[in-house]
Amino acid sequence: MLRPETIAQMPKVELHCHLDGSLSLSCIKTLAKNAKINLNLTDEEILEKAQAPENTRNLLEYLARFDFVLPLLQSYTNLELAAYDVARQAALDNIRYIEIRFAPEQHLLQNLTLEEAVEAVVAGLSRAEEDFDIIANALICGLRQSTLEKLEKLPPIFDHINDSHLVGFDLAGDELNYPQQKFSGLLAQVNTRNVHITLHAGECPHCEQNIVDSVNMGATRIGHGIMSKNIPDYQEILISKKIVLEMAPSSNFQTKSVTRIEDYPFKQLYDKGVHVTLNTDNRTVSNTTLQKEYGKISTWYPDFGIEDFEQINHYAIDGAFIDAVEKEALHFKFNDEYKKISD
Ligand SMILES: O=c1[nH]cnc2c1ncn2[C@H]1C[C@H](O)[C@@H](CO)O1
Numbered sequence: 001m002l003r004p005e006t007i008a009q010m011p012k013v014e015l016h017c018h019l020d021g022s023l024s025l026s027c028i029k030t031l032a033k034n035a036k037i038n039l040n041l042t043d044e045e046i047l048e049k050a051q052a053p054e055n056t057r058n059l060l061e062y063l064a065r066f067d068f069v070l071p072l073l074q075s076y077t078n079l080e081l082a083a084y085d086v087a088r089q090a091a092l093d094n095i096r097y098i099e100i101r102f103a104p105e106q107h108l109l110q111n112l113t114l115e116e117a118v119e120a121v122v123a124g125l126s127r128a129e130e131d132f133d134i135i136a137n138a139l140i141c142g143l144r145q146s147t148l149e150k151l152e153k154l155p156p157i158f159d160h161i162n163d164s165h166l167v168g169f170d171l172a173g174d175e176l177n178y179p180q181q182k183f184s185g186l187l188a189q190v191n192t193r194n195v196h197i198t199l200h201a202g203e204c205p206h207c208e209q210n211i212v213d214s215v216n217m218g219a220t221r222i223g224h225g226i227m228s229k230n231i232p233d234y235q236e237i238l239i240s241k242k243i244v245l246e247m248a249p250s251s252n253f254q255t256k257s258v259t260r261i262e263d264y265p266f267k268q269l270y271d272k273g274v275h276v277t278l279n280t281d282n283r284t285v286s287n288t289t290l291q292k293e294y295g296k297i298s299t300w301y302p303d304f305g306i307e308d309f310e311q312i313n314h315y316a317i318d319g320a321f322i323d324a325v326e327k328e329a330l331h332f333k334f335n336d337e338y339k340k341i342s343d
C-alpha cells in the first residue's frame with residue numbers, strides 16, 4: 001500500500017469530472033452571494049445538502065443532489081468562477097491535465113444562451129491555466145432524460161464556439177430509464193462534426209448493452225463502464241479498440257453500481273489489459289478528491305504499485321481529447337516525473 005504523501009506527489013490526469021458536482025464550499029458560498037440567494041445554512045448544512053450520503057440507494061438518488069447547486073450556476077460570472085474553482089482544486093490534486101464536463105441546458109434559467117454558458121466555463125478554465133500548472137478542457141453533456149428537441153441544440157454549439165478548450169461530447173443523467181439506443185440520431189450529428197465522444201454507460205445494474213451501443217455510436221471512452229464486468233467477451237473488443245473506461249470508485253459505490261469491493265472490477269479489468277482510469281466524477285457530491293480515489297485503490301489492491309498508477313495515467317493521456325503533439329508532451333512529462341518518484 002502506498003503512503004498518502006507518495007500518492008499526493010504523483011502527477012495525475014483526470015478525464016471525468018462534473019463541474020456542477022465539484023464546487024468547493026467557499027465557491028458555493030461566493031456563488032450564492034453573487035446570485036443574491038440567501039442560503040441561510042451553516043457550512044455543515046450546505047455540505048449535507050450538496051453531498052450524497054453513503055446510503056444513497058441508486059443513480060437517481062445520487063443525481064437528485066445536483067438540484068441544490070444548479071440555481072447558483074445561472075450567470076456568466078458564476079459559471080466562470082465555478083470552472084476556475086474546479087480546475088484550482090484539480091491543481092491541488094497534482095492533476096496536470098483535466099477535462100471538466102457540464103450540461104449547458106441546465107444553466108439557462110436566467111438569460112444565458114447555450115453558447116454563453118460554454119463561453120463562461122471556457123473562460124474560467126483559461127484563467128485557471130494562467131494561475132496553475134494545469135491544462136483544463138471542457139466537455140458538453142447532454143442529459144438522457146431531456147427531450148430530443150433540446151438535445152439536438154447541442155451539436156451545433158461545436159460549429160459556433162471556436163475555442164480549443166471545448167473538446168468533446170458526453171451523455172449523462174438517467175441511464176436507468178433512458179438506454180443508449182434512443183440517442184443514435186443525436187450522436188450521428190455529433191460524429192459528422194468530428195467531435196470526440198465519451199458516454200456514461202454501464203453505470204447501473206444490467207446496463208452492459210449501453211456500453212456496446214456507445215462504442216458502436218462512436219464513443220472512444222466510456223463513463224464508468226462498470227458493467228463491462230458482465231461481458232467478458234466484449235472486454236477483448238474494449239482492449240483491441242483501446243477504449244478508455246473512466247472509473248470513479250466513490251461514486252460507483254454510492255450509485256450502487258456495485259456494493260462489495262470483491263465485485264468492483266477495476267483490478268480485474270486492468271490485469272486483463274482494459275484501459276481503465278481513475279476519476280472523481282463529482283468532488284463535492286462524492287466528498288472526494290483524486291488523491292482519495294487513488295488511496296482507495298491502493299488500500300483495496302495493496303500490490304497496485306506506483307508503476308501501475310503511472311500506467312493508468314498513460315492510458316488517460318492516450319484517451320484524452322487532445323492532439324498527438326500534446327499527448328506526446330504529457331507522456332514525456334509523466335515518464336520523467338514518475339521516474340523521479342520511483343527513484
Ligand atoms: O455519475 C453520473 N452519472 C450520470 N450522470 C451524472 C453523473 N454525475 C453527474 N451526472 C449528471 C448530473 C449533472 O447535473 C450533469 C452535468 O454535469 O451530469
Ligand SMILES: [Zn+2]
Pocket residue numbers: 016018172200223281
Ligand atoms: Zn459522471
